[in-house]
Amino acid sequence: MIRFGIMGAGNIARKFADAVSKVDRAVIAAVASKSTERAESFARQNSIPSFYGSYEEMLKRDDIDAVYIATTMNYHYENILECLKWDKHVLCEKCMVLSHREAEEVFALAKQKRLFLMECMWVRFLPKVQKVKQWIAEGRIGKLKLAQGNLGFNASFDPDSRMYSPALGGGALYDLGVYLIEVLSYFTDQKLTGIEPTVIRAATGVDETVNLNLRYGDYLVNAQCSIATKLPENGYLYGENGYIALEYLHLGNTVKLYDKDRKLVEEFDQGNANGFIYQVEEAVSCIENGKLESEVASHQMTLDCCKIFDKCFE
């Protein structure tokens, strides 16, 4: 049984707690927030036995195996270091950290302490995404050549908001681009060899709209994300003999396989479960088996993504 502590008590923590309640061999043992009131209210609403108004109080408990970090992005780096200091395995919400240097540091420390550390790119674990991975491995669309994905909405401009404030880790890439990068890169085994971003900045300096080209050997990816325009939220994977559509990339339930004449060949529907369940199952299994990283959401995935961030913001 893996006993989780949750750090942060917002909406995403609620989704995680709900997922854990549906997974065998895992339980939420405690929640901590900077506000005791928030922690208490969260614990009551989610049937969690303990709550803390300080992260350290929770972390020093010996009977907590792993921590799920659900704070805002700007705190992830220091939160991870604190969890590792107290010898906890860590699942950290995306974006895990904001630069390649930070990613290298936390992964090195986790390895040194033989602790599991994973960025919560929950979409990779979804049955629909695993189905697409399988279709590609089976050669259903032939050799993978090209991909395109987009995620965007029109946030009203407010310099102090989470989306537009640099201090809060605002911008389109951290909030939306991360999905495109980490999902579309998942379908190739080739290494990241090229990063070509075009960025429009908001008045606050954060990336408002990004048109990002990535190259993984001979597989090319375009990712478009924006906090200033609604995008259809689709992903397309193009192979020599057909293509695959991931409609509503991170929130949809179905994926579709087309042949080279644009004829629908197969459709897969994963149903409507809490999408966090699959990553919790993976993390629990990894921790139980003494693995330090997940093969699905590997350290390399996060390192590559952070390298892309660095290049986009240089």
Place this chain on the structure above:
Amino acid sequence: MIRFGIMGAGNIARKFADAVSKVDRAVIAAVASKSTERAESFARQNSIPSFYGSYEEMLKRDDIDAVYIATTMNYHYENILECLKWDKHVLCEKCMVLSHREAEEVFALAKQKRLFLMECMWVRFLPKVQKVKQWIAEGRIGKLKLAQGNLGFNASFDPDSRMYSPALGGGALYDLGVYLIEVLSYFTDQKLTGIEPTVIRAATGVDETVNLNLRYGDYLVNAQCSIATKLPENGYLYGENGYIALEYLHLGNTVKLYDKDRKLVEEFDQGNANGFIYQVEEAVSCIENGKLESEVASHQMTLDCCKIFDKCFE
């Protein structure tokens, strides 16, 4: 009445001849090919009164006002120079020329001789594309932020084929990318300020798959084209308050306007006429009115496109 000569006697010349037959104040007076047999056969099939086995023989006729160049791309540059030498107005198939230097040279000469010269980007003249231009001008999707388009098919690799031979002007950009560049650039008045291409080359050196980012001020464009994978042939224009879908970008008849909740607001169907008619009407009108270029398919359009080619092939 504008009297056209046609240079080259392939399928695209047939489509042009058919379009002219449906346009007032224009007629095909002659056709020339390097093969007299081909020219004769083409003339007979398309009810054209004269045919020639030499371009010069046709060009030296005083009663031909304008020439439509429908040869393969690698000959366009010399063909244009020859037409201008004989004081003919010129409509040249896309891609008009293969480099920015060539484009500057032919436009300068045409201006100097006060002759009309236009690249035949027929898609820009289509009623559906004009409707989209109008929607955007009316602010129907708000400020234009981002666009994405794709064109591709899987040509079998053959080093001597038109698609794969460098000598014949092969590659995805010249054949397909040109549409994406020249159509998607049409919806903004901002200047081209950035070109970021990612290119996969075939064994012959031509561009097999291209993932191209363009920047026109604060309007970003991604264009994906390939001769190694089938793409859906769609174009999307994203504005602050909605988006527009151009399905089957160059061959489809309808365009769709969506609001920011992805709800279909308006659909426009142009019907199924020969798409070349509209550009012929424009060219005839320009020549009759003594204009040296079309405002829809301007010299700048072609110059920008050639600048992009240069950057992709550098």
